[in-house]
Amino acid sequence: MKGDRIMQRSSHITGYQLRAKDGTIGRIEDLLFDERHFGVRWVVIDTGTWLPGRKVLLPPNALSAPDTRAREYPVDLEKDQIKEAPGPASDQPVSRQMETDIYGYYGWTPYWYGGFGYPAPGGMVPAGAVPFTAPVLPEEARDMETSDPGDPKLRSATEVTGYHVEATDGTIGHVEDVMVDETEWAIRYPEVRHLGAGFSGSAHGRPFEIKGLGWQTAWQGT
Template sequence: MLMSAKELSGYDVHARDGKIGRVHDLYFDDERLAVRHLVVDTGGWISGRRVLVSPHAVEQLDRDARRLVANLTREQVEKAPGVDTDKPVSRQQEIEHYDYYQYPYYWTGFGLWGSMAYPLAYATPASAAGVAGGYAAEASDGATSDPVQRERLQAERDAADPHLRSAHEVTGYHIEAVDGAIGHLSDLLFEGGSWRIEQLVVDTRNWLPGKHVALDARTLHRVDWGERKLYVNLTREQVKGSPEYAGAPGR
């Protein structure tokens, strides 16, 4: 099931014991192209604070009701480490966030989600229990007895850029094919189980009036954040022949 970043914005977010807030933004990893965090606006519940909710916690996405359910309690969310979502999220902040919830780090291992292809909420019960249980036993506070592992984790803490980008920020970025401009980014489409970004929706209004096309996200090969541009390994002719995007269901 493909979900749209724009569609998800505004969804109500519920914990097991009540509403947390609404989805304000998504943070995605620009290296592996996966949604890593939902930015949830808590409204007046926690003094207007925005919090991060990981796909590890998301148990249900209900398109009809425009809501998602997280395997969390309101108290857990309230006591979670604070993050200023108006600034880039550092790897150290991610580590604190993941350690607090005892999630396995997605940036270690060869899978999209660390040693798994899916976040915990979508993994099989046996594999999820094994990964989460092993993680909790090995690193109750982010530490580990293995010196090699400890050195690697410290290197991760020192990394300046975890490659997290805001979906709101990149919407509107210009997109270049190998032989010229094709339009600007209108939306990101991700798979609702793995949270992997599968397609880039491009507004080609200045070139193909009134048309939006969906491009395979794997064709993205470079991002110039300074110039606010995305580069894809396609020709303009290939883009012209790409499937037209009609919009998310119900929009």
């Protein structure tokens, strides 16, 4: 329900442990969101020395409700499933093909088909490439699928921290954090540290004020 939204700073979510059915797999290192719709598409997991040299990516809806005391999210997967899943090397960007491979491996419906990491009909298949039939795409999802099949245009929540915030008449501050709606796993607004003369403190930018993200470390608003 919209009245029951759970809002968290991305910096609060990072650092949480992820616990598989048979043990801890690592901690959340980052959140990747798409720059067009601000949906959180992937949770990036640092597995330490368990799987060195590669990223582990899971869609956020693979995470169950967090244990806030233990600072961990349970996931209904086993460590071997996660170990055998496809994933980019630690120094590689996430391509659309890599996203497709990960969703196919787990048997989940990709977010660009109107899903958001939910299991496809029949449940989750634990291992191996899983063919699936693509449903009719909503207009927004078709746009995401056809605009650039090689580049899902993902941004790092950690990366945008420090971005300058540009209003129509100049820079107003920089991003200290981003607020995440855990109910729908979406970036709702940046937390901004103002730089104006005579003003000190932080403020929240409303979602409809965000015009987009520029490559020159600027979060453009109105």
